Amino acid sequence: MRNSLLIAIREWKARVFSRSFIVMSIIGPIVILALTYLLFVFGDNGKQEWNVLITDPAGIMDGKINSHGSSRVTYSFANDYIEHEDFRDGKAYQEFDAMVEINGKVLQNKVSHVFYRSEPSTRMQTTVHYHVERRLEEVMVGQFTDFSIGEYLKIKQELVLGFHNVYDPYDKATDLRGWVGFSYGALIFVFIFLFGMTILRSVAGEKSNRIVEVLLASVSPNQLMSGKIIGIGLAAIIQFLIWCLFIGLGLYFMRENLFPDMLDPQNVVDQELFASAEYNRFVELIYRGIDYGIMVPFFILFFIVGYLFYGALFSGIGATMGTESDGQQFVIPIIFLLGFGLYSGYYVVNYPESDLAIWFYYLPFTSPVAVMIDLAQSDSPGYETFLSLFILIVSAAIFLKIAGRLYKNGILQFGHRVRLRHIIKWLRRS
Amino acid sequence: MLEVRNISKSFYRKEALNDVSFTVGKGEIFGLLGPNGAGKTTMIRVINRIVESDSGSVRINGDLMVNDDLKQIGYLPEERGLYKNMTVEAHAMFLGRLRGLSKADVNTKIDYWFGRFEINDWRKKRIEQLSKGMAQKVQFICTVLHEPKLLILDEPFSGFDPVNVELIKQELIEMKAAGKTIILSSHNMKSVEEICDRVVLIDKAKKVAEGSIAELQEERKAGLYAVKFRGSMIAFVNALWTGFEVVDKDIHGGDKFTVRLKMRNESSFDDLLKVLIGQVKIESAWEVLPSMQDVFIDIVQPRKENEDEK
Structure with a gap:
């Protein structure tokens, strides 16, 4: 031993x-x-604060968006259509980090595009997505239903089907x-x-x-x-x-x-x-x-x-x-x-x-x-x-x-x- | 001190030792000789209980050897190794403690041996920084650190320069004087002849000779005598007449010669001296005994030739 x-x-x-x-x-x-x-x-890379321009020639969003108190994103609206080349090169737009394009058919086809200057973090993408989607949902609920937004969100909530042994x-x-x-x-x-x-x-x-x-x-x-x-x-x-x-x-x-x-x-x-x-x-x-x-x-x-x-x-x-x-x-x-x-x-x-x-x-x-x-x-x-x-x-x-x-x-x-x-x-x- | 009785050992079909017996007395330097592959290392491993023999026994002081007896043995294997990353001091401490010494004892022994071999400066050096000869010294010290009663050294002189061979030889002679028993296996026949009291010769797994150096030389002497003298060679040869036969001679320059000769008829050494006195000036005369190298070759060579013929 x-x-x-x-x-x-x-x-x-x-x-x-x-x-x-x-x-x-x-x-x-x-x-x-x-x-x-x-x-x-890397889950949170890119700029921490974003200045976003929303082009909404059809006025669908009515110049309103709720950033839910977030100081990370600042939104501005433009009521005319802006080509992405103009956004890229135009002196007036250089202060913006990204441009969200709200076209007239967005309520039907649910497709929109974001043009950015440098790739945003996943977190930033999710934040902008969430804000824009919530605003469009408000508009749709107002236009197509008699529900309040709260009622709509309840309806929208996915069913959780729990499988248990x-x-x-x-x-x-x-x-x-x-x-x-x-x-x-x-x-x-x-x-x-x-x-x-x-x-x-x-x-x-x-x-x-x-x-x-x-x-x-x-x-x-x-x-x-x-x-x-x-x-x-x-x-x-x-x-x-x-x-x-x-x-x-x-x-x-x-x-x-x-x-x-x-x-x-x-x-x-x-x-x-x-x-x-x-x-x-x-x-x-x-x-x-x-x-x-x-x-x-x-x-x-x-x-x-x-x-x-x-x-x-x-x-x-x-x-x-x-x-x-x-x-x-x-x-x-x-x-x-x-x-x-x-x-x-x-x-x-x-x-x-x-x-x-x-x-x-x-x-x-x-x-x-x-x-x-x-x-x-x-x-x-x-x-x-x-x-x-x-x-x-x-x-x-x-x-x-x-x-x-x-x-x-x-x-x-x-x-x-x-x-x-x-x-x-x-x-x-x- | 050590008694090896009828040891046999085979590795699969290869016989390494066949019924080998010998006895080593206390305070003896005992040579274990044999050509490469004869079974010497296996015998040493059996004594050290590294390898178990198939039959036979090893006794120390009359009692069958047990594991505890290993503490009385210092073993320096032929294939030596050291942990390259350890310092000299740490290595000596580790091996000393494995052999049952306390830390304080090891430190005392390290002080003594490092001082004796004048290697105190190496204490903190890592083994990998040492030359081969330096590492050999460290290995020798590690072997004797615990003051074993029985030292078993397999090729202890290999890797040493002549100065260090002498140093190790002197150490062994002093240890013998202090009552230690030493078994050494070596191909360096000159050293064996100088320091061994008795030897056993193993060849092809069997013991082929055993005895003191003098006995083995006596058994194989060829009846040769040598005379070193000053004077005329012609006078020397004339004096011999028919009673002696000159075998060869060395000329040391001028009128100095050494002549080796054989006796003829019933002539004796006394007769030789009688016929020469007055004819030449005898400086010394002696009976020529074979060297251990000659004895070794004389025993091993014929067996090899027989084997080759078969």
Whole structure:
């Protein structure tokens, strides 16, 4: 145990104090935050304030438009027809960012055109669209019906036909919840892959530089292997925590300083545009719907046991390699294996009741994802969750034992070509 | 100290060791010799419990060896490696602690050995910054850091320049004087001859010879004698008459010669000296024993030829 601990500490230090770890700890969150920032910015790019000219030669809008208190858009009206070339080049129109063309048939064909000088953000497009559409609806309601605008909007409102599972009438097991669980599972797999490859490279490196023989004179192959898996696993957890911390702080900073109105309905004038039903469901789900008291402990458990399971596989493969470059050819099947795990999550979200989904739930290769999805959708873990965890623990123990044999018999073999018959022989030998 | 009994080991169909036995006494420097692929490294790995033998046993101080005994062993493998990104000091600390030393003990030993090898300046250097010879020194220090009672060194002189070979040799001789037992495997027969008390020679997985250096040389001596003298070569040859046969001679310039000769009939070394005294001025005379290089080739070469004929 002492030797495993010493090996684990060395591995941990070698990873955590390596340049690549430090770079990844900084670059990883920066990339994620940058992508998030870009998503926010590109969703709201272009000018923040628009001066819009509405050409309405037929006087349909009667020079009126309700900007619903928005200071982002300023409207002016022109009662004559303006060619878009004139708008583009005419000195009188240079102060306008866009021109909305209201033609005489707009009430019949519901087609209008906007000519802009620089492409507006989606948000700006939606705002102008909303304002113009509301004004035209007012005109149409006045011309063609006896309803008030309020009554018209009630009629116009789309029917929401909610489909509910009779066994889950409150929609706890929604796809959205499933995807949140999937994200947890995917996170487990991403870290397993990143640090599993580190195990493989570390074992292959020790074989190729021959330090392994010095180590084996003091420690058993099993101690060496378990120390390596534990040390690299601890480094994985540290990196994971650093990512969480940096990303959390970054998002908090962005919300407080760069996008103060992003999630605050008080600051969003056109809240009906942005606080859509889907968005509200998601926010509700993230902040109130998921029981983190259950999710997080099981996430940690499946993360650790799943890592041990796959870590054993990676170290066993590393021990069988004859040269360091052998690692390259093992990467593709391993990617397939992890890809299969992720696909199983996609399948479970979409076909939760299928027989295959139940298999995925218990299969150790896929259970970390499948169980995360199930936990996100259910109130509490059932006996199935514990059974799946138990199977994963037993499988990890078996894989560690098998990998230990490969390690013991294969670790001192250098320069050979990896053949299946060698691996089978190594597995047979105690 | 160490008793190896009837060790056999095969890797699939290839026999690496076949019923090999030998004993290493306490305070001995014991040479494990053999051509490439003879099974020396496998034997060393068996002793270090890195590889399990198919049959046979290894005993330390009369008891069957157990894992805990590994703490008494310092092992320097032939294929040596170090973690390139670690500093010299961190590396020594890691390996010292793996061999059961406390942090404080390792620090004390590091101070002593780094001072002795004059490498205190390297402490904070990363291994990748060291030359091959420097790395070899670090590896040697890591091997002896925990003051093992039994040292097993596979090709300890490879990679060292002659100055450092002497340095390592002196260390080994001092360790022997301090009561340590040393097993070394080497192709450097000159060094083996100089420092080993006894050797075992393994060839094609089998033990083919064992004994002290003197015993092996005695067994394979060719009845050659050498005389170093000053005087006339003609007078020297005339004095020999029919009792001796000149094999070859070295001329050291002027009237100085060294002549190697064989005895004829019942002639003895005393007879040789008697006939020469008064004819030439004898500076020294001795019985020519084969070098360990000769012994090695003498044992291995015929076996190779037999094998080739088959």
